[in-house]
Amino acid sequence: MASVTLKVEGMSCSHCVNAVEGAVKKLGAQAKVDLASKSVAVEFDEAKLSLEAIKNAIEDQGYDVV
Numbered sequence: 363m364a365s366v367t368l369k370v371e372g373m374s375c376s377h378c379v380n381a382v383e384g385a386v387k388k389l390g391a392q393a394k395v396d397l398a399s400k401s402v403a404v405e406f407d408e409a410k411l412s413l414e415a416i417k418n419a420i421e422d423q424g425y426d427v428v
């Protein structure tokens with residue numbers, strides 16, 4: 363399992379948290395959003411998923427991974 367913390371711009375409320383966490387979980391990974399630090403801690407299986415795919419899923423929700 364890989365653990366990566368991404369900086370994500372544009373998250374401001376619980377709706378954003380659910381959108382981001384939901385999009386990542388849909389890929390089969392785990393995500394925990396911290397609104398205060400605008401970060402998303404993700405845990406994923408590198409054999410099954412790329413970090414790029416996770417970033418794309420977050421950006422598809424309308425947020426910017428920086």
Ligand SMILES: [Cu+2]
Pocket residue numbers: 373374375376377378379
């Ligand atoms: Cu929001």
